[in-house]
Amino acid sequence: MRTEDKLKNILKDWKEFELPEHVEREFDKVFLESDKILTVIGPRRAGKTYLCYQLIKRLKSNVPEDNILYINFEDERLHPLEGDELTKLLEIYYELFDPKEGKKYFFLDEIQEMEHWEKWCRRIDEQEKDIKLILTGSTSKLLSKELSTNLRGRTLSWKVFPFSFKEFLKTKDIDYEDRNIFYSTKKRSRMKALFNEYLRDGGFPEIVLEEEEVLKKKILQEYFSTIYYKDIIERFNVGNIPALEDFLKMRLDNFTGQMTLTQSKNNLKSIGHRVGKATLKKYLNHAQEVFFLFKLEAYSMSRKKRIRNPRKIYAIDTGLVNAVRFDFSEEYGPALENIVFIELKRREKEVYYHKNDGECDFIIKEGRDIKSAIQVTKTLEGTRERELQGLKDAMEEYDLEEGLVLTENEKDNIVLDGREIDVLPVWLWLLSND
Incomplete structure (x- = not known):
């Protein structure tokens, strides 16, 4: 089938498409109002497409329907891709749609499937000033930087990350x-039970909405x-699978x-991988x-030292870890730490860990200065001295x-050598706006 015919079929279907129900995701509307191209990025199955539907639904309250276009480049009807799909998209859009004066919104899902998509987007951005491009993809190569x-x-x-705890509670x-x-x-007991579910199963939307426990692990393994x-x-194109x-x-x-x-090289060598x-x-x-x-x-402060030091590794979702690992039951502390890290990334924080005389899980940099330090532990019982020493070391280092x-x-307030330390449950911190 010709490219034109493939595109016509898909665009005709879009005109008749009814937006599905969705959980309202966190989104700052100024990103949609800006004249810049909007890139919506995140892991597969995190809800990028449904965020597009949410934005489209919001637009439809004051934008004519024919001024809104959505196309998913992973649609099997487009494949095999011929390479000229983007070139012909605009022509076919104006042939099938009757857009009114004003801004047009093009939602282009998984656009990284197309070769030379960046050049096409630049041309549209330069020549079609009334078209706002919203691009999605599951690779960080779509990041502005x-x-x-x-x-x-x-x-x-x-x-777009998997559901935050707030979105999970919605x-x-x-x-x-x-x-x-x-x-x-x-x-409080109800909230703790829900948090344990969130910790165990994670925040991927399909998993959160799935009622059958037996299916959750299977779906995550498929992810x-x-x-x-x-x-x-x-x-x-990885060779050594x-x-x-x-x-x-x-x-x-x-x-x-x-x-x-x-260390990783030696561990792999011990099981037969060179x-x-x-x-x-x-990798x-x-x-x-x-x-x-x-x-x-x-x-x-030295980039060379940062590169030489060991890195800590975090996963996108604790549910995914739970589904792939043999035994997750003893990993409550690391799971708490992982959830805090992902929340800090979700909040767009510049995060590092501190390692000197003691170790502190997270320090947050704003501008040129370290502004806060966070230690994560299942409990302070039996670990109080070690955990507080690592945090104190970071607090002293960065004043x-x-x-x-x-x-x-646990919830508490501790004064240690004149410095104040708040102790909070992770779930309560996740509900804060800080």
């Missing part, structure tokens, strides 16, 4: 803004396989732990580009008057 010179400076990026019809939650035994095969092996799989599973086995490439450090660095970068794993550096300890259930 990582785009080629064709689009640099022309885009704004919005990251699906349960829970009023998380109730200020009495912590002080009501019944409400891992899809990310592994389609997003990493196929996209980056068994080594990649074992490397990724090793990282999940030790999520939130420190790693070096030398892989160089340069290859392992590529890790690939996993980060598709939002599967995240690297966290130790803070130092911080206040610190934060996040735990499973």
Whole structure:
């Protein structure tokens, strides 16, 4: 079938498409109102398409329907791609639609499937001033800072992660803004039970909305396989597939732990894989580009020192870790730490860990200065001295008057050598706006 006919069929279907029900996601409307190209990025199955539907529904309240176009470039009807789909898209749009005066909104889902998409987007941005482009993709290459010179400076990026705890609670019809939650035994117990579910199953929308427990793990295992095969092996043309799989599973086995490439190389060698450090660095970068794993550096003013220090590795979702690992039950502390890290990324914080005489899980940099320090532990019982020492070390290093300890259930206020430390349950902190 000709490209024109494929596109006509898909665009005709869009004209008749009814938007599905969806959970309202967090989104700042100024990103849609800006004249810049909007890139919506995040891991596969995190809800990028449904965020597009949410934005389209919002637009339809004051924008004519024919001024809004949505097309998914992973639609099997477009494949095999001929390479001229984008070139012909605008012509066919004006042939089939009757847009009114004013802004037109083009939602182009998984646009990284198209070759030379950046050049086309630049041309549209320059020549069609009444068209607002909204691009989605499951690779960080769509990030503004990582785009080629064709689009640099022309885009704004919005990251979509799996549901935050607030969004998770929306699906349960829970009023998380109730200020009495912590002080009501019944409400607090309910919140803790829901948080344990969120910790165990994660925040991928399909999993949160799935009622059958037996299916959740199976679906998450399928997510891992899809990310592994389609997003990493196929996209980056990885040759040594068994080594990649074992490397990724090793990282999940030790999520939130420190790693070096030398250590990983030796671990893989012990089970029969001969892989160089340069290859392992590529594997890790690939996993980060598709939002599967995240690297966290130790803070130092010297970039060389940051690179030399071990990195800590975090996963996109604790449910995904739980589904792939053999035994998750003893990993409550790391799971709490992973959830805090992803929330900090969701809040667009510049995050490092601190390692000196003691170790602090997270320090937050704003501008040129370290502004806050966070320690995460299941409980302070039996670990109080070690956990507080690591936090205190960071507070002294960066001259911080206040610190934060996040735990499973404890709430307290501690004064240590004149410095104030708040102790909060992770779930309560997740409901804050800080």
